[in-house]
Amino acid sequence: MRYLPKSPADRAAMLKAIGTRSVDDLFSPIPAEYRLTRDLAVPRQMAESEIVDWFKQRAKENGEGYTSFLGAGAYAHYRPVVIDALVQRGEFLTSYTPYQAEFAQGTLQAIFEFQTMISELTGMDLANASMYDGSTAAAEAVMMAVRVTGRHSAVIARNLHPEYREVLHTYATHQAIPQKLVGYTSTGQIDIKELEKSVSDDTACILIQSPNFFGTIEDVESVAQIAHKHGALLIVSIAEAVSLGIVEPPRQADIVAMEAQSFGVPVGFGGPYCGVLATKEKFVRQMPGRLAGQTVDRNGKRGFVLTLATREQHIRREKATSNICTNQALVALMVNIFMTVYGKVGLRELAKQNMAKAAYAADQFVQHAKVLFGTAPRFNEFVLETNEDPYAINSRLLGHKIVGGLPLKKFYPELGDAALWCCTELTTRSMIDTAVGLVAEGQPSVRSMKETEEQEVAR
Amino acid sequence: MKSITRKATRHVNQNEGLIFEKSSPGKAAWKLTPLDVPEVDTAKLLGKQERKDLGHMPEVSEIEIIRHFTRLSTWNYAIDLGMYPLGSCTMKYNPRVNEFVARVEGLANSHPYQAEKISQGALQIMKTLSDCLLEITGMDAITLQPAAGAQGEMTGLLMVRAYHESKGNARKKILIPDSAHGTNPATAASVGYAVENLKSNDRGMVDVAALAAQMNEDVAALMVTNPNTLGVFEQEIHKIADLMHEKGGLLYMDGANMNALVGKTRPGDFGVDVMHLNLHKTFSTPHGGGGPGSGPVAIKKILEPFLPTPVVVTKSDGTLGFEYNRPQSVGRVRAFYGNFGMFIRALAYIFANGPDGLRQTTEDAVLNANYIRKGLEGTYDLPYDTPSMHEVVFSDKLQSKKGVKTMDLAKRLIDYGFHPYTTAFPLIVPGALMIEPTESEPLEELDLFIEAMKSIADEVEEDPQFVLDAPHNTRISRLDETAAARKPVLRWKPEHQVG
Numbered sequence: 019m020r021y022l023p024k025s026p027a028d029r030a031a032m033l034k035a036i037g038t039r040s041v042d043d044l045f046s047p048i049p050a051e052y053r054l055t056r057d058l059a060v061p062r063q064m065a066e067s068e069i070v071d072w073f074k075q076r077a078k079e080n081g082e083g084y085t086s087f088l089g090a091g092a093y094a095h096y097r098p099v100v101i102d103a104l105v106q107r108g109e110f111l112t113s114y115t116p117y118q119a120e121f122a123q124g125t126l127q128a129i130f131e132f133q134t135m136i137s138e139l140t141g142m143d144l145a146n147a148s149m150y151d152g153s154t155a156a157a158e159a160v161m162m163a164v165r166v167t168g169r170h171s172a173v174i175a176r177n178l179h180p181e182y183r184e185v186l187h188t189y190a191t192h193q194a195i196p197q198k199l200v201g202y203t204s205t206g207q208i209d210i211k212e213l214e215k216s217v218s219d220d221t222a223c224i225l226i227q228s229p230n231f232f233g234t235i236e237d238v239e240s241v242a243q244i245a246h247k248h249g250a251l252l253i254v255s256i257a258e259a260v261s262l263g264i265v266e267p268p269r270q271a272d273i274v275a276m277e278a279q280s281f282g283v284p285v286g287f288g289g290p291y292c293g294v295l296a297t298k299e300k301f302v303r304q305m306p307g308r309l310a311g312q313t314v315d316r317n318g319k320r321g322f323v324l325t326l327a328t329r330e331q332h333i334r335r336e337k338a339t340s341n342i343c344t345n346q347a348l349v350a351l352m353v354n355i356f357m358t359v360y361g362k363v364g365l366r367e368l369a370k371q372n373m374a375k376a377a378y379a380a381d382q383f384v385q386h387a388k389v390l391f392g393t394a395p396r397f398n399e400f401v402l403e404t405n406e407d408p409y410a411i412n413s414r415l416l417g418h419k420i421v422g423g424l425p426l427k428k429f430y431p432e433l434g435d436a437a438l439w440c441c442t443e444l445t446t447r448s449m450i451d452t453a454v455g456l457v458a459e460g461q462p463s464v465r466s467m468k469e470t471e472e473q474e475v476a477r
Numbered sequence: 478m479k480s481i482t483r484k485a486t487r488h489v490n491q492n493e494g495l496i497f498e499k500s501s502p503g504k505a506a507w508k509l510t511p512l513d514v515p516e517v518d519t520a521k522l523l524g525k526q527e528r529k530d531l532g533h534m535p536e537v538s539e540i541e542i543i544r545h546f547t548r549l550s551t552w553n554y555a556i557d558l559g560m561y562p563l564g565s566c567t568m569k570y571n572p573r574v575n576e577f578v579a580r581v582e583g584l585a586n587s588h589p590y591q592a593e594k595i596s597q598g599a600l601q602i603m604k605t606l607s608d609c610l611l612e613i614t615g616m617d618a619i620t621l622q623p624a625a626g627a628q629g630e631m632t633g634l635l636m637v638r639a640y641h642e643s644k645g646n647a648r649k650k651i652l653i654p655d656s657a658h659g660t661n662p663a664t665a666a667s668v669g670y671a672v673e674n675l676k677s678n679d680r681g682m683v684d685v686a687a688l689a690a691q692m693n694e695d696v697a698a699l700m701v702t703n704p705n706t707l708g709v710f711e712q713e714i715h716k717i718a719d720l721m722h723e724k725g726g727l728l729y730m731d732g733a734n735m736n737a738l739v740g741k742t743r744p745g746d747f748g749v750d751v752m753h754l755n756l757h758k759t760f761s762t763p764h765g766g767g768g769p770g771s772g773p774v775a776i777k778k779i780l781e782p783f784l785p786t787p788v789v790v791t792k793s794d795g796t797l798g799f800e801y802n803r804p805q806s807v808g809r810v811r812a813f814y815g816n817f818g819m820f821i822r823a824l825a826y827i828f829a830n831g832p833d834g835l836r837q838t839t840e841d842a843v844l845n846a847n848y849i850r851k852g853l854e855g856t857y858d859l860p861y862d863t864p865s866m867h868e869v870v871f872s873d874k875l876q877s878k879k880g881v882k883t884m885d886l887a888k889r890l891i892d893y894g895f896h897p898y899t900t901a902f903p904l905i906v907p908g909a910l911m912i913e914p915t916e917s918e919p920l921e922e923l924d925l926f927i928e929a930m931k932s933i934a935d936e937v938e939e940d941p942q943f944v945l946d947a948p949h950n951t952r953i954s955r956l957d958e959t960a961a962a963r964k965p966v967l968r969w970k971p972e973h974q975v976g
Binding site (some may be wrong): 019020021022023024028029031032033035036037038041044045046047048049052053054057058059060061062063064066068069070072073074075076077078079080081082083084086088090091092094098100102103104105106107108109110111112113114115116117118119120121122123124125127128130131133134135137138139143144145147148150151152153154179181182184185187188189191192193194235262263264265266267284285286287288289290302308309310311312313314315316317319321322323325326327328336337338340341345346347348349350351355357358359360361362363364365366367368370371373374375377378395412416421424443446447450 | 493495496497500505506507509510512513514515516517519522523524525526527528531532533534535536537539542543545546547548549550551552553554555556557558561563566568570571572574576577578579580581582583584585586587588589590591592594595596597598599601602605609612613624625627628630631635638659660662663664665666667668669672709710712714715738739740741742743746747763764765766767768769771785807808809810811812813814815816817818819821825827828829830831832833834835836837838840841843844845847848851852863864866887888891896897901916917918919920948951952953954955956957958960961962965966967968969
C-alpha cells in the first residue's frame with residue numbers, strides 16, 4: 019500500500035522488538051468471535067490514475083460545464099488562484115487545531131486576522147474563529163441569546179433560509195426554546211406589525227436574515243428597535259457575504275450569524291462551508307467556538323493563543339456553551355485570503371458588479387414575467403413569478419446547459435410559480451439574455467407572438 | 478541537548494507582521510472583468526442601506542499576500558513535516574490525490590440545489606461512500622450530514638431520543654465513562670439528557686458490575702469510545718451491549734478511535750446500535766488547522782426511521798435521489814447535505830487502500846503504538862498495563878517528582894522537532910501523555926521519537942529547569958495565556974485606537 023512507509027523487514031524487526039510473534043497477537047484483546055476473518059467488501063485497491071478517472075467520470079454526470087442561476091445560500095463567485103495555492107501548503111493543510119501555540123503561530127495569526135476582518139465587515143466588536151456553516155451558526159446564536167438574556171423563546175423570520183430554520187428547529191427542540199415564525203409583506207421584508215405582536219417579555223431574540231432568502235435587504239434598524247424595546251437581542255443572519263461590500267452592515271444587531279462561503283469557498287455541492295459568529299464585546303463569554311487572542315511570550319514578543327477556553331467542551335464538559343469542537347479552520351483560511359485579496363476597495367467593487375448583474379437580469383425578465391418584492395432594495399437575488407411552472411422552465415433551460423432559478427413552492431407554497439434567481443459577477447450578459455429568451459418562450463404573450471410568426475412563415 | 482539535532486535544527490525564519498500593518502491605500506491584488514451590463518446607482522437603489530466605508534480592511538498586492546501567508550505557514554508544524562503523535566486525533570498522512578479530485582470541476586462547482594438529473598455524480602459519490610462505511614462498520618444505515626464528530630454525536634443522540642420517544646418514554650440520562658472525550662457529556666447535555674458518570678475499573682475499561690448497577694429504565698444510552706481513550710479495547714463490549722439491551726437502552730460508540738479497528742473487527746458485529754465516524758481522523762481528510770471535519774453517523778435498522786433528512790435513495794428508475802418525506806426524522810442538523818468535499822476525499826482514500834490496504838493500515842497503526850510503548854516503558858510511567866491498540870497513554874508520575882509536568886515535557890518535545898502528544902485527557906490519568914503515532918510513521922521516525930522522549934527524561938533528571946523553560950528553539954517562548962484570557966485582545970485595531 020503506497021501510503022504505508024514500511025518494508026516487511028521493518029515490520030518483522032518491530033514485532034521482534036515488541037516481543038510478539040505476529041501482528042495478529044496485537045489484536046488479541048478483541049474477542050475472537052468478533053474478529054473479522056474475511057476481506058472487507060469494498061472496491062479493490064486502485065492506482066492513483068484510476069481514482070482520478072473515477073471522480074472525473076462522476077464530475078461529468080454532475081452538471082459539469084453548466085451555467086447556473088442558483089444562489090439561495092450557496093453562491094458562485096470567482097476564486098482567486100492564490101487561495102488554493104496557499105491553503106494547499108502542507109503547513110496549513112496538515113496541521114492540527116493550534117493548541118500548542120509555539121508550534122502553530124501561523125494558523126493562530128491567520129485566525130486573528132480573520133476575526134479582525136469579519137468584525138470590520140459585520141460592524142461587530144469581535145468574531146470567533148468559525149462555526150460549521152451559516153445554518154448551525156444561526157442555531158448557536160439563538161442558544162447564545164437564550165444564555166445571555168435568561169429568556170426562553172425565539173422569534174424567527176419566515177424569510178430566513180428555510181433550511182436554516184429547519185436546523186434551528188432541530189437544535190432548539192431539545193433546548194426547550196419555543197420558536198414563533200413571523201411572515202413577510204409585499205416588499206419581501208419581515209412584517210413589522212406582526213413582529214411587534216410576536217415579541218414578548220420571554221423573547222430571547224429576534225432572528226432575521228439580510229439580505230433575506232428572497233434577496234431583499236431588511237430594515238435592520240426598525241427590527242432592532244423592536245427587539246431592544248423588549249429587552250431581546252437581535253440576531254442577523256447573512257448568507258451572502260459579498261453583500262457586505264455595498265450593503266450597510268447590521269451594526270444595530272447584537273449577534274451576526276454569518277455564512278462566509280461566498281468569500282472564496284467552492285460551492286462544492288453544499289460544503290464544507292464557513293459559518294462565523296460576530297458579536298458585541300460584552301457578550302463574548304457566552305459565545306461558542308474557538309477564539310484566538312493576542313498576548314506576549316516570556317520575552318515580551320507578540321504572539322497568539324487560543325483563549326477563553328473555559329467556555330468550551332474540553333474544559334467544561336456538560337456545562338460548556340456548546341458541544342462544538344472542530345471548526346472550519348482551513349475554509350476560514352480560504353475566506354481570509356479572499357478578503358485579503360479584495361480588501362477595502364475590491365470588495366466594494368465586486369459587490370457593485372453583483373448588484374448590477376442582478377438589476378440587469380431583473381430588468382430583462384420583467385418584460386416577460388413578474389419580479390416579486392420589487393419595491394425593496396435587493397442585492398444579487400430576486401424572485402421571479404412566471405405563468406409557467408418553474409420546474410418546466412428549468413427543464414427547458416437544462417436542455418441548453420443552463421440551471422434556472424430555485425422553484426420556491428417547496429418552501430413557500432403560497433408563492434406558487436415563483437423562483438429565486440441569482441446573478442453574481444460571473445454571470446455574463448449573454449447568459450442572462452439567453453435565459454430570458456428561454457423563459458419568455460413559455461409565457462403566453464410570447465407564445466402567441468411566436469405562433470403568429472410561425473403561421474406567417476408557413477403561409 | 479545531546480541528540481536534539483538528529484531530527485530538527487535551527488533555521489532562518491522570516492518575521493512577518495499582521496496584514497493590516499502592510500496595508501496602504503492604492504495597493505490591490507484584484508482585477509475585475511469589465512462590466513458588460515449597465516452600471517447601477519447604488520446610492521439610489523440602496524438609499525440609507527448603502528455602505529460607504531469598509532473600515533480597516535487591508536489593501537495589499539498579490540506578492541505580499543503570497544509572502545504573508547507563506548511566512549505564516551512556516552511557523553506551523555504539520556504532518557507533512559513529521560510525526561504528529563496527538564492521541565485520539567489520528568494525525569495520519571493526508572493524500573494529495575484527495576485534494577486533487579475534490580477540486581475537479583463539476584464536483585467543486587456543483588450547486589446543492591441543481592436538479593437531481595444533473596447531480597447523479599455527487600449522489601453516486603455519497604452512495605458509494607455510504608456503502609463502504611456501512612461495510613467497514615457493520616451497520617445498516619447511515620447519514621453523512623453531520624459537519625464534524627461532535628455534531629455526529631448530537632445527531633446520534635437525537636436518533637436515540639427519537640427512538641425512545643417512539644416507544645413512549647424518552648428516558649432521562651446518558652451514561653458516560655470517566656475516560657470519555659469532553660464532547661460526549663457536552664453533547665448529551667445539548668440534547669436534553671442528564672449525564673451520569675461511569676467509573677472505569679483498574680484495567681482502564683468500563684466496570685461491567687458498576688454498569689449493571691447503574692443501568693435502569695431511565696438510561697437512554699451508554700456512550701462508549703472503543704478502543705477507549707487509553708487505547709484499550711473494551712474486551713467485554715458484548716456484555717456491555719447485552720446489559721444495555723436487556724433494559725431497553727442503546728449502545729452508542731464514539732468512533733474517534735476507529736483507526737484501530739478498520740478491517741479487523743466491526744462495531745455492528747459486537748452490539749453497537751449507533752456510532753459516528755470522523756472522516757478527518759480515520760479516513761485521512763485533512764485537519765487543516767482545526768477543520769473542516771465530517772462526522773457521518775451509522776446506525777442499526779431500528780433507528781433508520783429517525784435519520785436526518787434528506788436521505789439518499791435509489792429511485793424506481795434506477796437513478797439516485799434525495800428523499801425528504803420521512804415523518805419520523807429527527808430533522809436537519811445542517812443546511813444542504815453535509816461536508817461533501819470531505820466525502821470525496823474519504824472515498825478517494827478508501828479506493829487507494831482497498832480491503833487489503835485498509836487492514837494493513839490498521840495493523841501498522843497498532844504496531845507503531847506498541848513499538849513506542851515498548852520503547853518508552855520504564856522511562857515513563859505506564860498507569861495501565863492493559864494491552865494497547867492504536868495509542869498508548871503514559872503519565873508524568875516519574876518526572877513530576879522533579880516538578881516537571883506533562884505539558885513541560887510536551888513543550889520540550891517541540892525543540893526536538895516533534896509536535897507534542899495529547900496532554901489534556903483522558904482525565905482518569907493525571908498528567909497523561911497520550912501518544913498516537915498512526916500508520917504513517919516509518920521506523921526511522923519512531924526511533925527518533927523514542928530517542929527524543931528518552932533524552933527529555935534524562936534532561937529532567939539532570940536539569941529540570943531547562944525543561945520547564947522549554948521550548949527554546951521556537952520563534953516565541955511560552956505565551957502568557959492568563960493575560961490573554963483576563964484581558965482578551967481578539968482583534969487588531971489601529972494604534973491610535975488601542976486602549
